Amino acid sequence: MDPLFWDALFLSLRVAALASGILLLAGAPLAWLLAFRRFPVKALLEAVFLLPLVLPPTVLGFYLLLFLGPEGPWARLFGASWAFRFEGLVLASVLFSLPFALTAYREAFLALDPNLLEVARTLGVPRHRILARVVLPLVWPGLLSGTLLAFAHTLGEFGVVLMVGGSIPGKTQMVSIYLYDLVQALRFAEAVRASLVLLGLSLFLLALVRALEGRWRSWRSTTS
Amino acid sequence: MALLEVHYQLNRPVRLEARFQVRGFTVLLGQSGAGKTSLLKALAGLLPAEGTPFGGLPPERRPVGYLPQDLALFPHMTAWENVAFPLKGRDRKARALALLGRVGLLEEAHKRPGELSGGQRQRVALARALARKPELLLLDEPTSALDPLTKHQVLAELAALIRKEGLPTLAVSHDPELAGLADWLVVLEGGRILQEGPPEEVLAAPRTASAARLLGFENLFPARVVEGGVEAEGVRLRLPLPPWARPGGRVYVGVRAAEVIVVREDRPPPPENVLEGLLESLYPQGLAYRGRFQGPLALTLLLPRHVQARLHLAPGRRIKVVLKPRYLHLMPGEAKEGL
Numbered sequence: 132m133d134p135l136f137w138d139a140l141f142l143s144l145r146v147a148a149l150a151s152g153i154l155l156l157a158g159a160p161l162a163w164l165l166a167f168r169r170f171p172v173k174a175l176l177e178a179v180f181l182l183p184l185v186l187p188p189t190v191l192g193f194y195l196l197l198f199l200g201p202e203g204p205w206a207r208l209f210g211a212s213w214a215f216r217f218e219g220l221v222l223a224s225v226l227f228s229l230p231f232a233l234t235a236y237r238e239a240f241l242a243l244d245p246n247l248l249e250v251a252r253t254l255g256v257p258r259h260r261i262l263a264r265v266v267l268p269l270v271w272p273g274l275l276s277g278t279l280l281a282f283a284h285t286l287g288e289f290g291v292v293l294m295v296g297g298s299i300p301g302k303t304q305m306v307s308i309y310l311y312d313l314v315q316a317l318r319f320a321e322a323v324r325a326s327l328v329l330l331g332l333s334l335f336l337l338a339l340v341r342a343l344e345g346r347w348r349s350w351r352s353t354t355s
Numbered sequence: 356m357a358l359l360e361v362h363y364q365l366n367r368p369v370r371l372e373a374r375f376q377v378r379g380f381t382v383l384l385g386q387s388g389a390g391k392t393s394l395l396k397a398l399a400g401l402l403p404a405e406g407t408p409f410g411g412l413p414p415e416r417r418p419v420g421y422l423p424q425d426l427a428l429f430p431h432m433t434a435w436e437n438v439a440f441p442l443k444g445r446d447r448k449a450r451a452l453a454l455l456g457r458v459g460l461l462e463e464a465h466k467r468p469g470e471l472s473g474g475q476r477q478r479v480a481l482a483r484a485l486a487r488k489p490e491l492l493l494l495d496e497p498t499s500a501l502d503p504l505t506k507h508q509v510l511a512e513l514a515a516l517i518r519k520e521g522l523p524t525l526a527v528s529h530d531p532e533l534a535g536l537a538d539w540l541v542v543l544e545g546g547r548i549l550q551e552g553p554p555e556e557v558l559a560a561p562r563t564a565s566a567a568r569l570l571g572f573e574n575l576f577p578a579r580v581v582e583g584g585v586e587a588e589g590v591r592l593r594l595p596l597p598p599w600a601r602p603g604g605r606v607y608v609g610v611r612a613a614e615v616i617v618v619r620e621d622r623p624p625p626p627e628n629v630l631e632g633l634l635e636s637l638y639p640q641g642l643a644y645r646g647r648f649q650g651p652l653a654l655t656l657l658l659p660r661h662v663q664a665r666l667h668l669a670p671g672r673r674i675k676v677v678l679k680p681r682y683l684h685l686m687p688g689e690a691k692e693g694l
Contacts, residue, residue, distance in 0.1 A: 246427040247429060253487075
């Protein structure tokens with residue numbers, strides 16, 4: 132197989148892994164706030180986070196390109212442009228997959244029986260221990276399945292990463308763009324092989340998510 | 356007996372001011388929505404409220420054992436892990452097992468809550484609450500999670516266990532059955548404490564018609580005081596009048612379903628308060644029979660099965676019932692009482 136395919140695939144995997152890691156660390160606390168706290172402009176904030184779901188990816192990508200580009204506010208603030216670079220791809224992926232992760236995380240938190248947390252407090256246990264021994268063990272399957280979903284979603288993104296990263300082979304050419312370029316060049320046999328690898332990978336990830344959800348439901352059913 | 360004075364005031368989610376005593380195993384009865392759960396949560400520090408004891412402390416620092424209606428056992432932990440949750444130190448497993456032994460559940464120590472019966476889950480929750488060394492135990496609707504067939508026995512065991520621990524306990528419920536197990540009975544209604552006292556006193560003499568309904572008086576009628584008794588729906592009933600009852604005054608008269616007595620035809624007829632009518636329906640309820648009597652007054656009956664068998668009672672029969680004066684209870688009629 133074309134070595135460029137492997138380059139593109141590993142780039143996609145690296146971007147997706149880093150982006151979903153960031154989503155887990157930043158998105159889970161954010162989802163907790165959105166699930167349990169009330170504050171002004173919450174509805175507006177939620178709309179902003181969900182925006183990538185409905186916004187054409189090219190529009191998101193274009194704004195990000197302007198924001199991260201050499202003349203953009205990011206470069207002026209930090210002295211370096213992130214456009215057409217690995218970092219830019221990661222940031223774009225985080226924003227693009229945020230709604231997926233947030234929705235899954237929030238559902239995991241909302242499925243927690245609030246009685247468990249209240250009773251845990253009346254037992255005189257400090258909050259960090261409640262988090263470690265009650266909350267996390269009960270929500271981790273939900274958090275993990277949300278993260279895997281975000282990972283799979285990032286692997287398939289096209290419009291945003293094309294805008295922000297361009298398609299520099301071996302540098303910012305993600306696997307979905309690589310496939311598009313193959314088809315443009317009428318290299319169908321290679322495109323078929325590359326697609327099969329992606330199909331298998333996606334199927335595997337989804338099966339993993341379903342298995343986790345099954346496990347999570349069985350936790351939840353014993354709560355009530 | 357362990358005694359605790361409670362005085363709490365809360366505004367949300369219900370307006371409530373409750374001042375009463377907790378003596379031993381205390382049962383607080385109130386209708387659904389009366390604010391019973393809110394009162395318990397306020398005592399546990401989970402709802403904003405003012406009062407004594409423990410006012411102003413966060414839940415973590417209140418010496419209170421709170422058992423919510425669903426018990427809230429941690430589903431991913433075994434029984435002993437649940438009990439050990441509030442414990443610290445190397446010997447926490449040994450101490451948790453000792454607590455499970457105290458509630459008679461040592462053999463179930465390695466089971467998850469999903470594998471335990473309702474009564475066993477209740478005792479795990481009790482052991483977990485005891486691990487925290489509480490000064491007050493709070494039980495929310497302890498009858499609700501139990502199988503109706505074994506409910507009474509499980510509750511009696513729970514009450515005995517709690518008495519043995521010597522902990523003041525407040526159990527809230529709408530189930531009059533729990534009242535029979537109490538050392539002290541409190542009635543909550545309309546955001547305040549209507550009545551409190553030893554259960555035999557409160558059960559026999561509810562102060563208002565709605566308290567009577569809570570305490571299991573199924574037959575309640577508005578009535579008017581007349582010479583030597585009352586007149587309810589055109590029926591004259593003789594009974595000794597309490598000093599507050601003035602002739603012509605509006606009152607409520609109540610009688611428990613189990614204290615409506617079916618007259619035996621082979622015996623001399625009772626001297627007073629005999630009503631004749633139709634036994635409209637009769638169906639088994641546990642080991643007893645519940646029936647509906649249509650006569651000058653419509654009454655609910657609760658008969659032991661030996662009475663049903665001896666008198667060959669069946670729906671559609673004409674029967675006579677007697678309302679014995681000593682089982683008739685009189686309560687002042689309140690202007691705005693909604694029955």
